[in-house]
Structures are given as C-alpha cells and as structure tokens.
Amino acid sequence: MDNNLIKLKPIEASPALPNLDKLCDMEAGRMSGKIFWDGDIYEQELEKIFARCWLFVAHESQIPKAGDYIATTMGEDEVLVVRQKDASIKVLINACPHRGNKVCFAEAGNARGFICNYHGWAFGTDGALRGMHESGVYEDSAFDKSQHGLREARVDSYKGLVFATFAADAPSLAEYLGPMAWYLDVILDNDEGGTEFAGGCIRSTIECNWKIAAENFVGDILHAGWTHDSAARAMLGGAVAQVSDFPESWSVNWNGHGYEFARDLVGNAAVLGESAINKYLHLQAPKAAERLGEFRSRMLGAVSSFTLFPNFSFLPGQNTMRVWQPRGPNKIELYTWVIVNKNAPQDVKDKWRRGAMMTFSPTGVFEMDDGENWEYCTKTSRGKVTRYQDLYVGLGMNTRLADTDLPGNVFKGQLNEANSRAFYQYWKDLLKAPSWADVPDRNGQLR
Template sequence: MTNNTDYHQFIDNDEGWVDRRIFWEEEIYEQELKQIFAKSWQFIAHDSMIPNANDFYTTYMGEDGVIGARQKDGSVKVFLNSCPHRGNKFCFADEGNARSFICNYHGWSFGIDGKLGALANEHVYDEGDIDKEKWSPKQARVETYKGLIFATFDQDAPSLDEWLGDFRWYLDMMFDNDGETEFIDGGIKSYVNANWKFGVENFVGDAYHALWNHDSGLKAMNKGEGFGPAVTENSYHASVNGHGWEFGTDGYADVVIGGSEKWLNYVRDIIKPKIKEKYGELRSNIFGSLASVSLFPNISFLPGIQTFRVWLPRGPKKLELRVFTIVNKNMPEEIKQEINNACMMTFNPAGVLEMDDGENWEGNTQVNKGYLTRQEKLHYGCGITREIEHEELPGIIYKGQFNDANQRHFYTRWADLMNADSWNDVPTRYRPRHTKNN
C-alpha cells in the first residue's frame, strides 16, 4: 500500500462486498494505527472504575499504552504510559491507586497527572540539561458521556458530542434509563487470534449468525428453546457515522437469555416505565429486545444482557478483548449479581456463546493466509435494498433485524478515516432525527 491508496476500493456498498486484505495485510494495519486509532475518540474507562482521587486504569489506544487517572479535582487525565527517557512503561499494574509512577529503568518519576517530576540520581545532570515540562509524556484530550470516559490524541478532532452525534438518541436507553450506571468489579482480559474488526462488526449488526451459531448453546441454557424463526417485522438497523445498533422492538428477548426472572421483572416494572416517561414508547420497546451495538471504532455492548466490551488490536491477526458487566448503580445487589452471572455464562471467554464467536473469528482471519483466498471478496449484501425513512429513528435506517447494513456502513466509515488528510476530508454519514423529542 502507498500513501495514495484509496481505501474505498476495499469496500463496495452498492454491490455489497468487502476485500479480505483489510483483515490481513500489515501495511493496512499500520495505516489503521495512524488514521483511526491515533485520531478517533476511544473508550478509556467507566467513572466507576476510577472513582477516587489518584485511582488509575491502564489500557491501550490502538497499540499505544495509556494511563487514565482521576485527579484531585475530580477530572481525568489520560497520557502515554511510556517513559520519555528510554521508552519503557512506567506503570505495569492494570489498575490501582497511586500518588506517582516510577520507571524501573532509571528511576524517573511521574505525577498522577502524568507530569515528569523527580529524577533518580539527578545530580548526574548539569543545570539546563533537561526541561521537565517539555519531557513529560504526551497528554490526550479527555471528554465523558454519561459515565463513559473517552480520549483522543488528535487536537483537531471534533468534540465527543459531535463524534457520537445523533447516536446519543440510542445510547441514552442504555446509559441513562434509571440513574447512573457502573461496572461491576472484575473485568476480564482474553486474547483471540483474529482481526479486531471481526469482533466489532459482529456486534454492530450481525444478528444473522445467532440463528445458527448460537442456537444450540441457547437451547442448552433454555430447556431446548432456541431463537426460533427469523422475524424482521418492526426490527431495524441504525447507523450513524459508523456507530451501529441493530434491534427488534419485542422488548425482552435479550433480557430473557440470561434466565433471571428478577432481572426480567426489574426491566418490566422499573426500567421500561422510566424510559417511556423520559424518552417515549419506542425506546421503551427497543431496550431489552434482541439487539447488539458497536461504537466506532472498537466498543460493543448488548443492552439487556449487559455485557460491555472493548476490542484492542494486537496486530492484524490478534486482538485483546476486555469484557465488563454494566448495571444501574441503584439496582438491588442481588439483581446486579444475577446479571453478572448471566454475562459470565454467556459472554466471557468460557461463556456458552462467546466460545462460538471466538473460534469463528479466528477462522475468518487465519484462512486469509492463503494468497489466492486473500484475493477473493467477502459478501456483505444481505438487505441491501431495504433502506427506509423513519419518522422517529435517527441515522441511516434499514428494515429488518437480519441485514449487513450496519457492517457496510462501519466499513465505509473505516475507509473515510483511512483516506482523510484532515477532518475536513471526513464526510458525514448519517441522517438527522425527524423529531424534536430528545
């Protein structure tokens, strides 16, 4: 690949295909690190993970290690986890509470704000050898949305509100339906020998695979009852600038998968009435239905099942998956634990449904080792003629739960950013809401 490559050549929304090379080629992956992960807003942590001053959490933005740290004034700073002396990490812990960080190699120390402080054996330096302010680790921009902490290193990127855009209409069902949310302690890390995009696209809109891939697992959990026949009435795909939510309006399909009657009753008696009062009947019907969601570039969750995950790239052929359970803070503890148990049973590395997916994503990726195989296209044409106008739903809307629409628009957004020299080159890929309701 060259700097003059047009990345739209790798996808075709009119014919409905994607080029396999985007899941394998090293040159494409390196461009992703530069054009997508160095520029996009990315999830760092939830407020509940770092609630107190000096709390920190370490993660990655692309393959750049970062620290998210709560400051004394309640704000959050995000900065590179790399000593500017010889480059080593200066924090190896996943999370914790600290007043400072010290690099193992030469003893350079950094405040909880990321600023370079004292140097071990500083007497070896002459006056004027180093300006500590200039040699502090790079700081990111930080913004939050309803408990979710995001960061970007691109100073010219649009605001987080602009980045999310009208997709906030959907997000509020999950993150503002009955007070504040929180992550249950104990996130899980695992690794899959697969390209990061396969995980994101699975959750952005691939309900189709569940009918076959997860049917036996669901039957094992639910006394022989599987997904049943495919239903497309009153179900949709919604895409806003690469973010996607596919959903039905039955109200409870994802809630019942976990098998908790108490959670089901809580959704019916507490959450849905509050959503209806605050946001209207349509969103009350959407929450808890069979659905899956991804935010561009690498966040996914399942409303009703309550798993929340981040897909961290580890080269074009490997991903690190971080999985959390998200609940409402004011829920009874017994319901929180039933939700967590259901997430562990279904969507964690040993979960009944997650194991199905991981094996397939690895196959999707590794088969592209073959040169001739890699020249073939992948079909993304399901539901390609079903685009509609909807009086309430914001975004680009397609009819039917079983559709490749959100995946097609995810990859269109991917190509937009891969091509862009500046944010002025990035087109808008959504339609605004047709209603004034918030």
C-alpha cells in the first residue's frame, strides 16, 4: 500500500441523523422531500457516501501518456487523476498539505509535477513532495518530506473506466460493481477495441439535488413518454413508441445501482436523428453477440438508462456518460462525455458527438426538459410544510422475478420504481452505517 494512502486518515463517522426511517421508508414506497433540501443531510452525504463509495473519476483514454492529468472532484473534494511513468493511474487530492491551496488550476494537461502558488511546495506527478521554496529553513527541523506528499485515494478501473475511493475499508471495485458489471459490458465491451471518450467534457450547472438526477437515470423511464414527447417527435419526425408497447423490458438493481432496459437495439439511438448511427448498431449487433451473447447484443442502443451509485450515469444509444457532482443540497455541476467504440468509423463518432449536443447538453432538447423538472422538484422541498409531504415511490411493488437467469435483483418491466426504491434504501443504509462493515446486504430482500 502506498505511503501517501496510509497518511489519508480515516474519517470518524458522525452519528446518524434522527428520523431517517421516517424520512425514507422504502417498505412503504414513500419518502419525504426534506432529503432533497436539508443541509445536515447533505453534510452526512459528503461524509458517508461521497467519501466512502467508489466514484467515477476518468476514462483511461483521457490520460493516455505519462504525466497526463485531468482535474475533477470526488463529492466536493478536488482531485487530480494522473497517469504515472509505469502507466498506472493515481488520484491525488488537489490541495497542498502546507496551507491547503490548490496545486493545479488547469482542467487538463501534461505535467512533470505540480507546484503550489503560495509557498512553492513542489510535488511529483506521483504526489511525493520534491522540494520547497526556502527549503534551507527546514533542514535543522524534524521535517520529513516523505510525510507531506499529496494525499492519495484508492484507485481501480473496469474496462477503461477509472474509479477512486477515500475509504480504506471499502469493498473492492469488483465487489462494489457486483453483477452490474455484466450490464456495463453492453456499452464497454461490445467491440474488441474497447471504448474512448470523443471530444471533451461538457460542463453545466443545474439548481437541483444530486439524488433527483441520479434517480432519474437509475430507473425513471416513466417520465420519458410525457416529459420528452414533443422533443422526441421533433427528432424522429413523427409518433413515438411508448415504453408500455415493448413486449420485453426489465428493471435490475444491486446495492443502489440500477439499469432499466428493453431490447429494441436502436430505440435510444434513433432520437439522435442520425441514420449512420442506427446502421452502425445493426452492423455491430452480430459482433456483440459473439462477445456478449444474443441477449445483450440487442441492448446496444436500446431504450435504457443506468446509474452506478451514487452519481455516475449513462444512456446507451445516446452514449452520454455523466457525473452529477454535488455542490450543496440544491445544486449540481454536471460533467458529460460522449463514449464511443475506438474502432467505430470517425464519421460515426462525430455524428454521436453532434447528436449528444442536440439532445443531452445544456441546450439539448431533452436536457432542458429534465433540468427544469429537477429544479422544481428540489425547490418545492424548501417549504416548511411541503418538505414533509409524502412522495410516492411504490410503483411495481412485489414484481420481482424469481424465474430468470439475469444477474442482480430483476423486476418485471421498465415502468417500475423498484430501482428507485433500491437506490434510496442504499442511500439510507449508508447514512446510518458507522462503517462499510455495518452496511446491510439487502439483495434478495427487495420488493
């Protein structure tokens, strides 16, 4: 274990907030709007969720060469994701251990090291302290440079996606993903060349609680046929199929992660309005079937959405991946990327990127719809009476499927709030648990 990682002291868990069971009761399918507005709840989320869970920080394609880095956040902690000389990746807290100033102000680049503007402390790309301005004054003291490097998070990756956690006691990434990795492979491993991010990061701000956005992708297909009807008709030039028309669809969850999907191959992709993308998916499906089996090959661009708990989501077909970065209880900074197969033709990659700009970007026809709804779902919860109003999350109770070979907790149909219930149950379990060892395993018990 790296010395810098050892020096990252564990956070002593704060006592659980009172009344969490009253605010969030997934057995009854009800919760309170207070969880979207309360400042004390948000502070506990930063400590017990964002400082504990595995969080997405980068795609390996963003930092291909030694010294390449990107700046991002884990919760509200600013970090640098840096490619090392041995091709490994480190995630370093972007704060000098002398007075806490940022050591890097750029969003991305290539560097031989990082230097603090305040007192000239210089760090290697591995985070080790190399020297300081006026270094001679430290020579006669007990100062040990090896104890003052940039603090480091645990890092692991899955098929190009890089994750990090600050928790030494967190399960491994493989355990954290569990059976949901089988579904991740639909977008990450349908081609032998793997994936890459096309273009840069799209960043925007929405005045909403992070959970509302994350839950929308974990399993809320309910809104699509209503909220996005006019936009979808405009993009497709005619009537839009309803989710209830699909003969087969599922909702699957595991430890707060959730994927809702059909197997129509191009349903999500079609709304980009690019026939070349639909053609590519039809040509790719047989290749995907060889790698993933026929069942998953029909999921490539299908009507579907996915959230890895807590705040990493993507849309197959539209091929947008996003992180809902928390910036207080009623604000998020949204980071969005377009993911494509490395081996896809360049014109198809370009059309995917342009299609994402038209649909899921700050001016996209679908994102504007969602952003307005999420903001008002958050803002109504500031009312003293409204914040205690019961919100219903009970659709699809007792629809779990026992006679299926699909991995995870599988529920009948996409028009189902099973994934939302699993998301909020896991959220509550983490807020109540003093450590990872205290988080209950509810898989197999969900309704």
